[in-house]
Amino acid sequence: MAMSGGKDDGSPMMEMNTTPLIDVLLVLLIMFIITIPVQTHAVKLDLPVDDPNPPPPPDVDPIKNRLGITATNQIVWNDTEVSLNQVKQYLAQTKSMVPEPELQFQPDPIAAYLYVDRTLAVIKDSGVTKFGFVGNEQYGSFNKAARMPN
Template sequence: MAMSGGKDDGEPMMDLNMTPLIDVLLVLLIMFIITIPIQTHAVKVDLPQPNPDDNRNQVDPVKNKIVIDAAGTVSWNGAPVNDVTLSQYLDQSVALDPEPELHFQPEPTARYERVDQILAIVKRANVTKLGFIGNEQYREF
């Protein structure tokens, strides 16, 4: 009861054997998949590098001074800063041990709203050594 390829037992088989062809194709497919380079989906971005000379001497370990002029410009130890930079300087000064003094000196013509904004930033930084400088200019004689 053996199976035969032809109609009669002695005839040759006329169908093509597909198994070796499929095996060869699968091996080639696997080889192509392995040899394809890995695609990296990285986006190259040139970020600005921080300059260590800029922040090194900005926070004094003894005392720091915030001045607000009439136009609302905030200065940290004489250099104008924005609110984000001021917050970073305050965080650096709070991290020092011992914490340096912070002298706060708004000009008499500075808007109260701007002074209040800066005081809120100082409070969020958890500064414990805060002193108001120049209050004698408001003293009545």
């Protein structure tokens, strides 16, 4: 009589049968899973619209071009503010010129090193051969002033 679930002496079974409870819970779980809305992994973005009349790019000088970084970490190409991608394009233009124009690089002494480093990496990747730092004397006076006690 091991299959009856009770004791061999014929007394009633005192344990609750949990099988129907589990069945009901599984049905409820399946219903909740079905009713949950499908998750979309899309990110809604409002992309900028292309300007039909973009400002003309600053000319690439065939003799020398000045690339600088201001104290506010803005990249400047021949006194015009540009982005790092535009610098890549201008450097590609200068590389194709014969003879190659000189590139003069002058970051501000208080410009963040990260911006200077990224700009130097772009210059190195472009393969420019006529390159020079301009205004190095400002760094010497800047460091002396920083080291002098008050």
